[in-house]
Amino acid sequence: MRYVIIGGDAAGMSASSRLKRREPGAEVIVFEKTGDVSYSACGMPYNIADADKPIESLIVRSAEAFRNSQGIDLRTGHLVRKIDTEAHIVYGSVTSGEDFEAGYDRLLIATGASSILPDVAGTDLDGVFSLKTLEDSRKIKTSLEKNDVKTAVIIGMGYIALEMSEALSARGIEVTMIKKREQLLPWMLPELSDVVKNELIEKGVSLEPGLPLEGIEHSPNGLKVTAGGRAFEADLVLLAVGVKPESGLASDAGIELGASGAISIDRNMQTSAPDVFSAGDCADCLSVVSGKKIWLPLALTANRGGRLAADNMMGDRQSFNGIAGTAVFKVFDVEVAKTGLTLGEAAASGFEPVYKAVVAKSKAHLFEGAAPIHVSFIADRTSGRILGAQMVGKEGVARRINAAAVAIQARMTLSEFYECDLAYAPPFSPVWDPLLTAASLLLKKTDGKV
């Protein structure tokens, strides 16, 4: 049996490792267009923040290790350009120029996502970067080493933009964040996004919302960013307006696309083409809350999807039943966490969402290091079912969100969650965990009992 995998990052390498482990005799070929495989994309901002840390420390496992100790035929610098799903052949070209082709019995498309480039002039100038690949990180880090970067403009305010505002500040760079819409973090509950906003301001980041990017050009002092009619000088510009699924290759091959233009897959990770599977940031998935297809590029989803794709490529029937949509990140000293649907997603999915943001302490009252946590569940008013949760605070947020993620997976109502026996000890929590307090107070806004 010959398995071909397009893309050597989280999903692709999870799949190829599992294929080789479970079927050592099989031929497993991975085509990766870049020279890098299996690196911690989520760790990139933290690496950039630290001038002394080599970029290579982000590499979890080298191409050689996959080749030698696992027997995976991993071909870096191989760009697949076309899939013939009828003939079961992929065509491509190598970095050096020559073409290649390879037949497959089962194919996995794990092409990931790529940065969205704003459609304005100057995004290709020297000193203008985006951050999606390890190569992007290398370029940014080299630029910080070689040039005297004093000011940076970040376009966008998603979590990469936020993490990079911290990373660049850590390097002593003055950061200005520009974004198109007025609302800073539209997916967050307003009481919670205010906490993030205040943290950014307190840490010296300039926020400029409501300014659509118009162009970037050279200026005598470096770069000039024009947005909403205003001009901003900067030594470095980071474009972080978002990512899109890399689904063009699949789409060109006649494979159906789904949510947000990602490759549509079923519970068994299979695309619309026979023997073709997909996993990771290029594919869509199910929301366990709404039961609908969503596109949410997350590292755990990619790893899990790759693993399950491998099982199904080998003929098992293993289902990926969906994700809650759990994400955490850090912005300076503030931890931000969410799981499930946002208020807007919940309404769009036909629920009648209610929420109640509460402020509680991360530890027992007066215990050293206790910090205020802003926390809210989002629930359906009539059924009381938990649809989502969001949390922000300087301490005790990130791991706490998992209790809500499990509750969502178990389709719990607020009343059921309120019955949970969460951990208490003064160094870690008030007697009533902030999540229990939030559940109890939101209950009053639902048709459930108090």
Added chain:
Amino acid sequence: MRYVIIGGDAAGMSASSRLKRREPGAEVIVFEKTGDVSYSACGMPYNIADADKPIESLIVRSAEAFRNSQGIDLRTGHLVRKIDTEAHIVYGSVTSGEDFEAGYDRLLIATGASSILPDVAGTDLDGVFSLKTLEDSRKIKTSLEKNDVKTAVIIGMGYIALEMSEALSARGIEVTMIKKREQLLPWMLPELSDVVKNELIEKGVSLEPGLPLEGIEHSPNGLKVTAGGRAFEADLVLLAVGVKPESGLASDAGIELGASGAISIDRNMQTSAPDVFSAGDCADCLSVVSGKKIWLPLALTANRGGRLAADNMMGDRQSFNGIAGTAVFKVFDVEVAKTGLTLGEAAASGFEPVYKAVVAKSKAHLFEGAAPIHVSFIADRTSGRILGAQMVGKEGVARRINAAAVAIQARMTLSEFYECDLAYAPPFSPVWDPLLTAASLLLKKTDGKV
């Protein structure tokens, strides 16, 4: 309506506050035998550790605040000695000597738990303490202030003993821990209890297991503890061999006792006597895992029980459906957490428990501050149902256990838990949260799928 409550700690004050809030016109009388109400018992070791912190900072709400702003008729120094359940009258005596009696429409027994005193000579000597009440804390703290305490012997190795080993060490005292049984932490999985043991040894605590206490006497240098035929000199002795439910008053009144000699209550917090309810450390409760009655004195259970008892005393039918049995504590730099049944309890409850202790990182590989976490689920071999979880590590343990606590409440299997979308970001977790890794590896020991 007249509500009488015996005991002014967590359960008693939660109940009386709720009664007054929901029924402001009702008469709510609380009889508390000590002078203290509503203090953080769990915070006592941390307070003792800090010479500069007044003992009063443990008081959450003063007796005056309950009286004046909530209108609760709170009578401290009132010891109830007898309950006439037929006549609906309680009898007692005040600290000053005179007797009192009070009729009730509904009665709540919230007498808590008390320290078990080993049945040997010398437990009443000066310099010998136990730690259950605020008054106990006061005595220990005063003794540390007035005397030059250089060495301490702690009898027992439960969580109060462990927390006090840290507190006394923080005061510069050399601590020796003596316990009867050979096994240090018999309820813990052996791989995990070794971590706690090593931490204690590393922090300079002398461990002396397998030595039954024989007596305590004065010695020229202070106190002499004899245990297992050996003698230990100490300036201070702490008896921490465990606690027992304060159920004698109820038992004398003919009220049925249940698990471990605690007052037996139904889901509506009602005892076997009409109009008599019980909550907190003196009462038993249901395990959501086994469905059986257990006795597990926990602060959240007492607060929740008090609140639910109030609702039921007012005629509502609100059920307490049980607890998972979640507990966390800190021993020096190690966090210890458990939820659900222990291996022994699981076997005794008719399950066929399996476990697999794994070591994972608390944060992403190589991320600053990442610490090894030892974690294990305990599951039923045939059904794969999660029965318990235990975790030990220097970072990222305490709040993480809540995900397992919710899973237990939702009666999840390991496979179901493994599908959960837990949070990932390098500062907080590996891509696969340690709990997911533990679930995945234990799955292989069950009849479930991998």
